[in-house]
Amino acid sequence: MGSSPTASRSSSNNCIRQPNASGQASQADDHGNTTMTVGEDQMSAEEVEAPQEGMGAVKATVEDRDDDGYRPPLPPRPNLSKTPERPTTPGGLNTSHRRPSLLSKPTTAVSSIDIQTLSFPDGSRGTFSTPASRSVSESAALDTPGSMTPKGKHSQNGSEGDDTTSLMSYAPTMKGTGDLASLLNDDINAQSPAWRLLSSKADTVNPFEAIDYENTSLLNFENEFNEIAPVDSKGGNEEELLTQFKAKYKHYLCLSSAGKPIYSRHGDQNLINGYIGIIQTLISFYEGSKDPLHGFTAGGTRFVIFIAGPLYFVAISRLGESDAQLRSQLEALYMQILSTLTLPTLTHLFSNRPNTDLRRPLEGTETLLSSLADTFTKGSPSALLSALECLKLRKSQRYVINNTLLKARTEKLLYGLIVAGGRLVSVVRPKRHSLHPSDLQLIFNMLFEAGGVKAGGGENWIPLCLPGFNNRGYLYMYVSFLSAYDDGQDGEERPSTPGSSAREDEIAVLLISAEKESFYELKQMRDDVVSQLEKNGSMDIIKAAVRQGRPSTADIVPGTQLRHFLYKSRANVQYTMPSFNPYFNGLLPQRRLMNLYNNLHAQIHAKHSHLKVLHSVSRDSVSLAWSTPLFEFYCVAGPNASRASIAHGANKVIQWVKREEERVFIIGGAVF
Amino acid sequence: MADSTAAAPKPSSSVKLVLLGEAAVGKSSLVLRFVNNDFQENKEPTIGAAFLTQKCNLPTRTIKFEIWDTAGQERFASLAPMYYRNAQSALVVYDLTKPTSLIKAKHWVAELQRQASPGIVIALVGNKLDLTNETSEPADPLNDDGDADTTEGDDSSGDARKISTAEAKSYAEEEGLLFFETSAKLGTNVTEVFTAIANAIPETSLKGARGPGATQAGAGSGANDQSRVSLTGPRDNASKEGCAC
Numbered sequence: 001m002g003s004s005p006t007a008s009r010s011s012s013n014n015c016i017r018q019p020n021a022s023g024q025a026s027q028a029d030d031h032g033n034t035t036m037t038v039g040e041d042q043m044s045a046e047e048v049e050a051p052q053e054g055m056g057a058v059k060a061t062v063e064d065r066d067d068d069g070y071r072p073p074l075p076p077r078p079n080l081s082k083t084p085e086r087p088t089t090p091g092g093l094n095t096s097h098r099r100p101s102l103l104s105k106p107t108t109a110v111s112s113i114d115i116q117t118l119s120f121p122d123g124s125r126g127t128f129s130t131p132a133s134r135s136v137s138e139s140a141a142l143d144t145p146g147s148m149t150p151k152g153k154h155s156q157n158g159s160e161g162d163d164t165t166s167l168m169s170y171a172p173t174m175k176g177t178g179d180l181a182s183l184l185n186d187d188i189n190a191q192s193p194a195w196r197l198l199s200s201k202a203d204t205v206n207p208f209e210a211i212d213y214e215n216t217s218l219l220n221f222e223n224e225f226n227e228i229a230p231v232d233s234k235g236g237n238e239e240e241l242l243t244q245f246k247a248k249y250k251h252y253l254c255l256s257s258a259g260k261p262i263y264s265r266h267g268d269q270n271l272i273n274g275y276i277g278i279i280q281t282l283i284s285f286y287e288g289s290k291d292p293l294h295g296f297t298a299g300g301t302r303f304v305i306f307i308a309g310p311l312y313f314v315a316i317s318r319l320g321e322s323d324a325q326l327r328s329q330l331e332a333l334y335m336q337i338l339s340t341l342t343l344p345t346l347t348h349l350f351s352n353r354p355n356t357d358l359r360r361p362l363e364g365t366e367t368l369l370s371s372l373a374d375t376f377t378k379g380s381p382s383a384l385l386s387a388l389e390c391l392k393l394r395k396s397q398r399y400v401i402n403n404t405l406l407k408a409r410t411e412k413l414l415y416g417l418i419v420a421g422g423r424l425v426s427v428v429r430p431k432r433h434s435l436h437p438s439d440l441q442l443i444f445n446m447l448f449e450a451g452g453v454k455a456g457g458g459e460n461w462i463p464l465c466l467p468g469f470n471n472r473g474y475l476y477m478y479v480s481f482l483s484a485y486d487d488g489q490d491g492e493e494r495p496s497t498p499g500s501s502a503r504e505d506e507i508a509v510l511l512i513s514a515e516k517e518s519f520y521e522l523k524q525m526r527d528d529v530v531s532q533l534e535k536n537g538s539m540d541i542i543k544a545a546v547r548q549g550r551p552s553t554a555d556i557v558p559g560t561q562l563r564h565f566l567y568k569s570r571a572n573v574q575y576t577m578p579s580f581n582p583y584f585n586g587l588l589p590q591r592r593l594m595n596l597y598n599n600l601h602a603q604i605h606a607k608h609s610h611l612k613v614l615h616s617v618s619r620d621s622v623s624l625a626w627s628t629p630l631f632e633f634y635c636v637a638g639p640n641a642s643r644a645s646i647a648h649g650a651n652k653v654i655q656w657v658k659r660e661e662e663r664v665f666i667i668g669g670a671v672f
Numbered sequence: 673m674a675d676s677t678a679a680a681p682k683p684s685s686s687v688k689l690v691l692l693g694e695a696a697v698g699k700s701s702l703v704l705r706f707v708n709n710d711f712q713e714n715k716e717p718t719i720g721a722a723f724l725t726q727k728c729n730l731p732t733r734t735i736k737f738e739i740w741d742t743a744g745q746e747r748f749a750s751l752a753p754m755y756y757r758n759a760q761s762a763l764v765v766y767d768l769t770k771p772t773s774l775i776k777a778k779h780w781v782a783e784l785q786r787q788a789s790p791g792i793v794i795a796l797v798g799n800k801l802d803l804t805n806e807t808s809e810p811a812d813p814l815n816d817d818g819d820a821d822t823t824e825g826d827d828s829s830g831d832a833r834k835i836s837t838a839e840a841k842s843y844a845e846e847e848g849l850l851f852f853e854t855s856a857k858l859g860t861n862v863t864e865v866f867t868a869i870a871n872a873i874p875e876t877s878l879k880g881a882r883g884p885g886a887t888q889a890g891a892g893s894g895a896n897d898q899s900r901v902s903l904t905g906p907r908d909n910a911s912k913e914g915c916a917c
């Protein structure tokens with residue numbers, strides 16, 4: 001969502017089938033994270049020329065790359081390895097998927113990371129060399145300095161080998177933001193014999209598993225979405241409510257430039273009025289001085305401001321998101337407001353009466369804004385990547401579904417979509433118009449996150465403006481839901497996978513028209529489509545795919561140490577990812593994972609960083625970000641995973657995506 | 673939903689029904705109660721409109737309601753004509769704990785009388801009866817006018833009623849509307865409303881959805897009486913075996 005949110009968004013960016021890069025806004029990153037980065041000169045040179053070939057430098061050491069299904073032979077051992085005490089390879093990889101810990105040992109990418117580059121907030125970089133042993137597999141933890149093992153409390157002044165001291169000297173420039181900051185400290189004390197003993201047994205530690213969070217963020221995050229009661233008539237409970245209010249990790253506020261409150265995620269009007277006043281004063285002051293305020297920090301809290309015409313949006317976050325990320329969240333809220341009102345109406349309201357109270361015209365939109373906001377607060381890969389996810393289907397199966405939609409199409413149809421569990425199954429659209437991810441985000445939010453439409457039952461006829469398509473007028477959307485479980489099984493029997501919300505098994509048919517009166521026609525089309533899909537077996541295929549859910553990383557790359565990944569295809573503006581099961585089930589683990597992705601994403605997209613590959617080590621996880629003109633890739637493994645094993649896993653995933661490209665992505669879609 | 677209890681298929685016809693009323697008065701909740709016999713404590717506002725169908729078995733025929741549950745929020749008001757234009761019946765709902773909602777209801781009635789098809793059957797429904805303290809015996813709010821005196825302006829003892837039965841009822845009589853007080857939460861009077869409407873639809877305006885039913889006579893008493901006050905509707909017209917749904 002990097003493009004300008006105001007007025008007519010050109011259809012060049014962010015369209016489903018737009019073959020260009022996605023126009024990500026890269027904002028300067030203001031977290032001085034202590035991540036180790038592998039300079040582009042090290043690993044990216046090859047990708048730039050032949051990015052589809054996988055991770056360049058690693059490729060050099062992993063020669064055996066034929067697509068032999070899921071059980072690749074062991075990658076050859078690198079001749080560069082200088083650590084004689086490395087354990088021998090424990091058999092072939094094909095046995096190791098039951099014991100994922102073994103996988104990392106034989107692999108290595110030593111040569112590629114001999115030279116480390118550190119990026120700093122001011123854009124400068126420092127380069128230094130590392131002993132090869134630093135970067136090899138986790139077995140090194142037994143006897144080499146600087147291994148990447150989890151660690152508890154540390155002192156800032158330990159002195160180790162050369163490279164540790166050189167790291168140390170950078171310490172003052174680093175603002176500790178979250179997990180990534182702990183890299184430095186981890187390395188210093190990693191030598192305690194007890195710790196070494198422990199960590200040698202800790203091969204299989206999963207991300208975020210072995211940590212105590214008493215000193216970290218996300219304490220009481222479970223309470224984030226609890227309602228704050230209204231201030232009672234005498235204001236007696238105000239103090240208590242303010243405590244609750246301040247305990248929130250995330251706030252979103254919207255106010256008019258005249259200082260009228262429009263929306264706040266938390267707290268009722270009496271509670272937030274004071275804040276609204278202060279914020280309005282602050283913003284207007286800078287507006288007046290022709291140097292608009294974009295954001296500021298107070299303690300550990302970041303304030304980001306986004307101004308759209310007569311509206312001020314403020315995001316207040318203690319989750320460590322970058323300014324660019326927060327701004328794109330605010331843009332999405334603005335899009336929701338436009339979707340309710342259209343731009344001309346909004347403009348008209350304020351040009352007539354600058355003092356307009358927008359809450360009334362927006363009545364009922366709060367739930368949509370709040371569910372959007374909560375999606376961001378919970379952490380949404382789709383929002384982070386500004387991309388869509390598709391239901392994985394065989395190409396031929398999708399082709400049949402597309403054709404069914406095309407055949408049943410009525411004159412009045414603009415867009416036709418089938419969506420399953422928030423994932424796109426099929427799209428038909430006119431040749432001239434593509435669908436914008438930001439518009440789909442609004443639709444998905446309305447249908448799958450903000451239960452209102454679903455709970456109403458029946459079929460729905462919803463007027464809405466899709467600002468990406470045209471922010472000046474309304475379209476009309478026919479919606480009907482089907483359940484993936486409605487054949488035979490009754491409600492009780494549904495496998496309730498923890499972490500997967502109810503929305504996961506909803507299949508919706510969405511038919512969008514510019515004509516207000518076309519409900520019955522679209523309803524007819526829907527009936528035709530559904531009966532045809534049932535007849536040709538596609539419905540069962542869709543339902544089966546929904547019930548099956550996303551594959552796990554281990555299904556994709558057997559034995560891998562990767563625990564999760566995000567892969568975004570830039571050309572298709574779509575992403576794919578494995579299941580959050582079993583490692584990231586629930587609100588908190590998911591938020592931690594998204595924090596990590598947010599950090600990687602922010603750094604890869606930071607101005608001046610020129611990062612192509614970023615390897616980040618913290619005491620509770622190891623992660624990798626990789627950006628090429630074709631894709632963005634992020635992945636995470638447990639804290640003891642070696643770089644080599646992560647790089648190996650990443651390559652395997654990318655090979656998998658390449659192989660499955662026409663299944664995991666909708667390429668082109670069906671046009672008429 | 674049991675289509676029919678009898679062996680021989682009864683004549684069946686479809687009736688278009690539209691629900692109108694201020695936001696949050698409980699339109700969707702009434703429909704949810706009628707269609708799924710369910711209630712949700714914190715129902716989210718309807719966006720646009722929802723289209724649902726439900727069958728209603730009368731002694732002599734089956735009525736298939738095609739229901740438009742519209743959104744009460746002001747910004748959707750301009751779409752309403754689309755939904756009531758061809759409707760044979762309308763349920764205009766207010767919240768009997770909220771005076772403004774009756775005013776809004778009156779506006780809707782006036783608009784329907786002006787713009788909807790002339791024969792439209794309108795029922796005025798005061799919802800959230802459970803919030804009054806007469807919930808123990810609310811089943812028939814129409815049986816005595818004395819009710820009104822005890823409830824009028826009475827805010828004590830947890831009674832949230834702001835609109836007396838008498839006030840709404842006399843308005844309904846003046847305008848020739850069916851009138852009910854309901855609780856979607858408890859299910860009070862909900863099927864009765866729909867049954868009464870089904871009975872009040874004039875035989876002549878029924879288009880047979882299937883079978884020859886549409887032209888057959890033999891409707892229950894009062895079915896043709898829709899333009900008059902239909903206060904007798906619910907009791908006389910077999911509300912007991914009314915909707916088998």
Ligand SMILES: Nc1nc2c(ncn2[C@@H]2O[C@H](COP(=O)(O)OP(=O)(O)OP(=O)(O)O)[C@@H](O)[C@H]2O)c(=O)[nH]1
Nearest residue numbers: 696697698699700701713715717718744800856857
């Ligand atoms: N106590 C009580 N609450 C009710 C009753 N009917 C509805 N409600 C509540 O009133 C609120 C609004 O109900 P809805 O059914 O959504 O109202 P609506 O008229 O459809 O509102 P819009 O769709 O916005 O026009 C919900 O929180 C319901 O739970 C009732 O009979 N008794």
Ligand SMILES: [Mg+2]
Nearest residue numbers: 699700717718
């Ligand atoms: Mg409703």
